Amino acid sequence: MTTIASTLDPGLASATRRQTGLAKSTLTVARRSLLRYVRTPQLIVLSTVQMSLFFLIYRYMFGGAIHIPGISYVDYLVPGFIATGVLFTGMGTAAAMAEDLEQGFVDRLRSLPIPRAAVLTARATADTAFLAWSTAFTAAVAFAVGFTLHGSAIDALAAFGLVIVFGFAFEWLFITMGMFAGNAQAAQGMGMIVFPLVFISSAYVPVSTMPGWLQAFANHQPMTYMVDAVRSLTLGSHAHALLGHPSSYYITRALIWTLAILAISLPLAVAKYRRS
């Protein structure tokens, strides 16, 4: 039997006999998602403008009315804004995952001789890379409007790293959500669950200013620990006085939450993916 292979590279037919490795498959598929970000300027411009706008509104409009003892509001705001930003990036992940399923892209990949997990790892990898870019961009805007680091450069890098780690864990939650949603609109709708996590936290205002019943939620939800972990690294000597505990307290708790989120979402994502 002649196949079209005979008209192509002679070594090609034998190359198709084995399965392509996870790393290569992941990178190949992730590259496609990143190219889509880069080559769809509307996506990047819109999300960047929107993000900057919200940031400036907090910085200049609400910020004047919020007083944080010992430090300026911009120094309080930036770690919160950046750490909660991972959830907004995640909403995009859920929509993109749902869209790939809906439009047959996932079917195409699943019919190829690659590890099935590559579809998921590629999405997590690409969107974490995108998160790194948008976090760096937000930080640049923050510095431009007066944000200052009170800790060391190494602390700042560690803070950046933590945000990416939190983001990576949440990616899996949003990937799972995207698969359950089935289409991009529904995924966007399900993404609304990020709002309580973002706003009922220490990200924008101190939890102590909230009514008691909200404090109960705000004090124990993962975002507050993550925000305070990042904050404890950027506020330097002010951190302890403001937050009440040393850095390690917040970082360990934030990382425990991160592991918990991964431990739940990752198997859930894989199980849902297998069954769909």
Added chain:
Amino acid sequence: MTAVIEAHGLTKQYGKTKALDGLDLIAQRGQVTAVLGPNGAGKTTFVRMVATLLRADAGTLLVAGHDAHRNPAAVRRVIGLAGQFAAVEPAMTGRENLEMIARLFGQSRRAAKASAAAVLDQLSLTEAGDRLARTYSGGMRRRLDLGASLVGAPRLLLLDEPTTGLDPRSRIELWDAIRALVERGTDVLLTTQYLDEADHLASQIVIIDHGRAVAAGTPAQLKQRIGGNVIEVHVRDSRDLETIAELLGRLGEGVAQTDQATRRVSVRVDSTGDRQMTALQSLHATGVELDDIAMRQPNLDEVFLTLTGQPTDHDATGARAA
């Protein structure tokens, strides 16, 4: 005799709906097999099973000799799938799309470049190859999608309703592309709702309905069973429907079908020219005012009517695409 697909008693149930209900199907090597049926007949479910995207509840399925259930990885190495949607990345060029899939087939960078170029050429997309796929027309996107299923040099190509939603010209272009592949010896399994599509492309047709095969054979064999052509008469005044139905009933084979809503009467006639001329003369002799007379191939509904004695009930729910 070697079969590229051997399905026995495939069953798949979603809730109370039986998508496949004991489907038996054999597709021979070296030919195009068309699975023909209305929407909801189980065509897509079957293709997804062959593509290892779905598991059967019961039954056996061998693809190129590999058990799709027990050894899906082996099946994936020999198939290429083009689904109902053009699953290409709009933000990548045609060439990049193909190179990506080739890389996922384990090809080296150099080999991937070479096979992408060969496939672009084969599908007359070389000129558009370096443009982003989002600038492509619907027909070009489908061809690129077909290309993506070819770039891994599959032994078996699976095409799920490849031309649905395409304009007539793009449809013919895609048919040409598929026919060229067949000439090179690729085995093809395609699903379609269009009898003419199956007729143009396939050497073997399996008609399925309600998740079962209701007939199988070469296009010629099936046509023989169905009868030649259909005369369809469109009357101006619905009061004349009965007269025409009675007349056509005498001239044609089987009972004339009357559609009150569109004021149409149709009947099968065998394909000899004499019979058709007689029909035209008799219609003229009645003096009934006619809007239109058409001679055409039977459509899927008429095929079903002949084979199963009942029309596709999917029409009633409006589920069928036009």
